[in-house]
Amino acid sequence: MDCCTTNTCVETSRRKSLWQEWKEDIACVFERDPAARTTLEVLATYPGVHALMMHRLSHRLWLRGWRFTARWLSAFGRFISNVDIHPGAQLGARIFIDHGACVVIGETAILGNNVTLYHGVTLGGTSWNKGKRHPTLEDGVLVGCGAKILGNITVGSNARVGANSVVVESVPAACTVVGIPGKVVKVRSAGTLNPYGVDLDHHLIPDPVSKVIACLLDRLDALELQVGGAKEVAVAEVDCDPDNEICERDCARGLVVNQ
Structure with a gap:
C-alpha cells in the first residue's frame, strides 16, 4: 500500500489520466470482492464503479469551473447508481464502494488511496460554513455498512469504522471505532490482510x-x-x-x- 499523506495521494491521483483512474477503480474490485469474475461484469453491474467513473469526470469539470455541468453529471450518476458523490469531493486512487446503495460523500470530503466504503455510508457535514466541513479519510480506511462520519474530522490511515457507527471525532491511525457516538477501541491484533494488503475483516469488532x-x-x-x-x-x-x-x-x- 502506498505510504504518503492524504493530500499528496490526492494530488498524485489528479496527475493521472482519466483512463488510468478508471482502470485502477475497476482493478481494485477484484482485490476486495470475491464475487467479481470478469471486467465486463464489473463494468456492467457494479453501481459503485459507475458512480466513481462519473465522479472522476465530474470532478475534472468542477476543477475547470464547469460547475453546473459537473453537478448535472453528478446527479445523473446518482440516478443510475444510487450513490451521491459531490463533484467537489477529492478521491484518491483505488477507491472501492461495495454495493453502492445510499452512499453519500459531501463536497469537501477527502479520501486517500485504497479506501473501502460499504453500502449506506455517509461522509457528511455539520456546519453551514462553506469551508472544510466534511471528513478526511486517510489511506487504507475501511468503513462498515451504515456508518456515518460527520464533520471536519480525520480518520487516520488503516483505521476501521464499525457498521452503523456514528463518528463525530477524529480517529487515530490503525484503530477501530464503534458505537453511537463512536468510541475508539485500540485493537492490538487487527484482521488478517488479504493478498493485496487490505484489511477486509471488518466483522472483527470488539465490544x-x-x-x-x-x-x-x-x-x-x-x-x-x-x-x-x-x-x-x-x-x-x-x-x-x-x-x-x-x-x-x-x-x-x-x-x-x-x-
Missing part, C-alpha cells in the same frame, strides 16, 4: 462495554473473596484480556499487566 461488564463481575468475585477472609486472592479477571483502552484504564487486570 468494550461487554468487556468492562465482564471485568466488573470478576472484580466483584475477587472482592467477595476478600470480604470472606480468604488469605490469598488471585487476580480473578483471568478472562478479561486488556485488549483495548477501556480495559487497560479501568480493569484491575489491565492495571496489573501494565505495571
